[in-house]
Amino acid sequence: MPPHPRLPHWAAHHLAAVRVVVALTVLVGLAYPLGMTALGQLPGLRHTSPGTALGRSWTDTKGRPLPGYFQSRPSNAGAGYDPAASAAGNLGPESVVDTPDKPSLLTQVCARSKAVGELEGVDGSRPYCTADGVGAVLGVFRADGTIGDVQRVISLNQPCPARPFTASYEGVAVACAAAGADYAKAVVVPVRGGAPAHPVVPADAVTASGSGLDPDISPAYARLQTPRVARERGLPESTVRALVARCTTGRALGVFGEPAVDVAGLNSALDRARPLQGA
Template structure:
């Protein structure tokens, strides 16, 4: 008996569905699970979870975390991670970057703190100043004010973009401006809720007298693209080593040795830069120098 064409097509489709369900829905996942149990892959397949000396799981060596107290202040006995823009920080379910670029230099000032936003420049300036104070180094950076905001002026010219300067505003400061005058014109403090760019001002960042090579490394003041980076640069780790040694009651050379031990090399030997795994390094500190 010859089946109708439409029924033959449906039976063929059903057979294909069953075959691919078995292959891709059962066989392939089971094969991947089996491969993941091979030596060298088993740890990664389980999330690269890390345990402390008491056998408690405290995180993953693949995902960064903050080492701060309940108020968000750095815990002095631990190495600090780089900033994170993922959710409230290092949230794997909200992995993301801040999406702020080099042109983000003007803050949004508002009477309600929830409506105010900081530019990338001000975030970098504030972080650098705070890290400088924590580590006892010069936290100044170019284009930053002494109080840790972007050193940016709104300059008004008589003829729009040209002509004599008629007015200057420090756009990121509502208090005392970081300089008193710009090219002979007194600098005013900013007023909340005013977009000086929309009023025709020329936005001018001011470099200041900060050193050309800041003492605080770039990764200490900027978040990674994923917001989950578990590593910091060797430069940032070495900057923190004297504080760690002081807080742990040991010498800096011993801490530096641990830093080198927990430094991962370049990917495939040539891609990227070496990085220090912060979680593993802090756990090693707890083992060798219990608090």
């Protein structure tokens, strides 16, 4: 029987690559999901395997926070924490001017910070935010486009009849934004304002995670919410702080990431320690 001819060197490499792809597809794309599904059907796991409650569980039907629960971070997944619509908001640091159909990232952050401040009874102000919770951004019209004397100034995120957050800019009165007006030729000027450099409301309270499905919060945000939750539950703050500490995980391998508080586990622990009346 004649010997089997050897494959060319390049063909052997391609064949090995195909084998690796097929093996990984079977292992990761088929065997692992089926194994995890089977594991979830074991006694004691079957009724919890579909997932735990996410952030929407701690708001009412109108999306308002339930004061007796710790609130998770915001979500951009569909209407909020929708596994079928996992995604980021796709808005970056240059998103500072609102459009008729969608607020800018800056205005979203400002509105959330204002709302959290009101809920927790703290200062919710942030740099580049107005007192009414939108981005503090001016549209400046100059005589020669981007240079020259200022001729007109508009508070771009404050539609009329709102009162502009600042009365004047370089000696020119600031006007509110007229509905349907075209301000595309204006120079966009964000105004920092007098808010503290380190806001009381933490960043994770006003920004969503990349997936939109991560409800965990920072220890700083948990500390901010502790007095409210303790008051609503009729628990000592020390008891609530102890539960927060129990539900806090450190950095992976002591190096990667940041400490995080498991909001779902924390709220479940609260319900066991002191159920809310009427819940």
